[in-house]
Amino acid sequence: MIILSLHTGYHDGTAALLDGYNLVAAVQLERLTRKKGDGGGIPEAAMDEVLAIAGLSRTDVDVVVLSRASFPARYFKSNALKTAEYAFHKIIGHEKLKDMCTQMQQRGEGEPAKLFREEMFRADFGFKEGVKIAYSNHHMAHALSALFYTDWDDGLLYTADGCGDNVHYSHRILKDGRLDCLFGGENMTLQPRRVDSLGLAYGFTTQALGYRMNRHEGKLTGLAAFGEPAQAAALGRHFNVDAAGVIWSDFDSDATMRDEIQKLAKGAEPADMAASVQKVLEDTVLASVRAILKRHPVRRIGLAGGVFANVRLNRLLCEETDTDEVFVFPGMGDEGITVGGALQYLLEQDGLDAWLKQRRRLSSVYLGRDYTAEADQVLAANGALKRIDGNPADTAAELIASGKAGAIYDGRMEFGPRALGARSILANPADAGINASLNARLQRTEFMPFAPYVAEEDAADVFDVTKANRYAASFMTITTAVKPEWHERIPAVVHVDGTARPQVIRREENPLYADILSSFKARTGLPVLINTSFNAHEEPIINTPAECRRALVDDRVDFVVTGQAVYTRAGA
Numbered sequence: 001m002i003i004l005s006l007h008t009g010y011h012d013g014t015a016a017l018l019d020g021y022n023l024v025a026a027v028q029l030e031r032l033t034r035k036k037g038d039g040g041g042i043p044e045a046a047m048d049e050v051l052a053i054a055g056l057s058r059t060d061v062d063v064v065v066l067s068r069a070s071f072p073a074r075y076f077k078s079n080a081l082k083t084a085e086y087a088f089h090k091i092i093g094h095e096k097l098k099d100m101c102t103q104m105q106q107r108g109e110g111e112p113a114k115l116f117r118e119e120m121f122r123a124d125f126g127f128k129e130g131v132k133i134a135y136s137n138h139h140m141a142h143a144l145s146a147l148f149y150t151d152w153d154d155g156l157l158y159t160a161d162g163c164g165d166n167v168h169y170s171h172r173i174l175k176d177g178r179l180d181c182l183f184g185g186e187n188m189t190l191q192p193r194r195v196d197s198l199g200l201a202y203g204f205t206t207q208a209l210g211y212r213m214n215r216h217e218g219k220l221t222g223l224a225a226f227g228e229p230a231q232a233a234a235l236g237r238h239f240n241v242d243a244a245g246v247i248w249s250d251f252d253s254d255a256t257m258r259d260e261i262q263k264l265a266k267g268a269e270p271a272d273m274a275a276s277v278q279k280v281l282e283d284t285v286l287a288s289v290r291a292i293l294k295r296h297p298v299r300r301i302g303l304a305g306g307v308f309a310n311v312r313l314n315r316l317l318c319e320e321t322d323t324d325e326v327f328v329f330p331g332m333g334d335e336g337i338t339v340g341g342a343l344q345y346l347l348e349q350d351g352l353d354a355w356l357k358q359r360r361r362l363s364s365v366y367l368g369r370d371y372t373a374e375a376d377q378v379l380a381a382n383g384a385l386k387r388i389d390g391n392p393a394d395t396a397a398e399l400i401a402s403g404k405a406g407a408i409y410d411g412r413m414e415f416g417p418r419a420l421g422a423r424s425i426l427a428n429p430a431d432a433g434i435n436a437s438l439n440a441r442l443q444r445t446e447f448m449p450f451a452p453y454v455a456e457e458d459a460a461d462v463f464d465v466t467k468a469n470r471y472a473a474s475f476m477t478i479t480t481a482v483k484p485e486w487h488e489r490i491p492a493v494v495h496v497d498g499t500a501r502p503q504v505i506r507r508e509e510n511p512l513y514a515d516i517l518s519s520f521k522a523r524t525g526l527p528v529l530i531n532t533s534f535n536a537h538e539e540p541i542i543n544t545p546a547e548c549r550r551a552l553v554d555d556r557v558d559f560v561v562t563g564q565a566v567y568t569r570a571g572a
Helices: 043-054 080-091 099-106 118-125 137-146 198-208 216-222 230-236 255-268 271-296 311-319 334-350 352-357 372-379 392-403 434-442 458-462 513-526 546-553
Strands: 002-007 014-019 022-028 063-067 071-072 096-097 132-136 155-165 167-177 180-182 239-242 247-248 301-302 325-328 366-370 386-387 407-408 412-414 423-429 451-455 503-505 528-533 559-561 566-570
Touching: 002 043, 002 559, 014 043, 014 311, 014 334, 022 334, 043 167, 043 216, 043 366, 063 239, 063 334, 063 372, 096 099, 118 132, 118 546, 118 566, 132 137, 132 334, 137 155, 137 167, 137 301, 137 334, 155 198, 167 198, 167 271, 180 311, 198 216, 198 255, 198 271, 216 271, 216 311, 216 407, 216 559, 230 255, 247 271, 255 271, 271 311, 271 528, 301 311, 311 325, 311 366, 372 386, 386 546, 392 407, 392 513, 392 559, 407 513, 407 546, 423 434, 451 458, 451 513, 503 513, 513 528
Parallel strands: 002 063, 022 366, 063 132, 155 301, 301 325, 407 559, 451 503
Antiparallel strands: 002 014, 014 022, 071 096, 155 167, 167 180, 239 247, 366 412, 386 566, 407 423, 423 528, 451 528, 559 566
């Protein structure tokens, strides 16, 4: 069964393709259009990309799963006059998008199929007659993406984001072969939307400090380490947690929350305001999780939703709760609901018992197109670049040890917000000045040090990697303490609070990535390398060989390493 799952939200448009329970491909629209966070409508380019990766066409699809987000207005059933009006707007390039959940609320209709013109959708996009159209619940999809890639008998599934399908949080418990929704279920979709979103509060703080909301929240996470939470009490008094772990606020509208945060930010140092919203987020979510676990004692926590891109929060939930393991789905933002949406469809078709038996742990999220066959041809296209033959891993390691920063471009592109060794920039963690110099080359303004990567066998020697955080650390979704004896040896990856955001790797998952690290360790004695995403400021992660070549020609990096060779600028 070929399942095509699409997210049509106003940001992070994404497509994922599953063959039964096997995740074949997943690609964010931004990687193709080169527009950061691109979304709004049906992500047709991403849809065709995942099908091409699998060697399939639209007519091969058996099921299309749609998130209940934004669609062109003509896809919603209406009277003939309105349909003609929508068609006219499409012709002149101003077709209005409508949000499906808003339509469900306005019409009091809980079944999307009664609102959506499925036959028109099938015909417009060339799907075969009778292809099944299914609809995913935003937070259910988030939760299932975290649950499916575990082998747990019990666990708390906690999701949180700005808003999705009229809900900000959901809590689900897996125990005794049951999956129960405690809060944030489908019944809330048609209810008046609450104003209690910490994700939204974090976004408004991002905006108040002069950054772009829904894009630069990670900058605040880094900036927070340099401030004091002087405004935390004033902001935190608006949020409360009840005995069931439900988060409440006294804000009566989004505008009221935004205005209060702007007022607090005006009288604060930026770092202090960032530290304040970070503390409120940490304290409130931790209190919520503790309250749930008190009522429903389980040993594991699965996290998804954009709030859990916050690696400091994830560490707190791991270390300050009595838990055996924490897992964060690596596509924790809205890109991840494509995977979860397909899994929701399978759960509804097969039942929980059969679904649970299909679960498996993730080894990687290399789910984009593999350009290996043409990468070297493009990089060697003319005299602008010089090819260095020999062992690519050894050559790259030698260049890094000599002070160069280079990019690895190998295999399939990563899915999710993190570069994980297929499209990564590598550098020496012993160079305390590399953050400033490389950020300048990439035109970035970052406050958090670069992330390190480390082989599994060395991880616990350098970082506080434990059974509880090891799985999350495979995907760079959690911070850990750095062992004190390493602080001065790898300063470029150590945060001001003595933590780092490591990626723990196994060679079998990415041999070239691992071999570069091994060769670097043999030369320097350091078992760690810097990994930061291969992109310039405000650009999505590099996708195609042409984009890779341009970055090298433009001096974003000193070299590019592939599985075949190392490339530098001809005059360098």
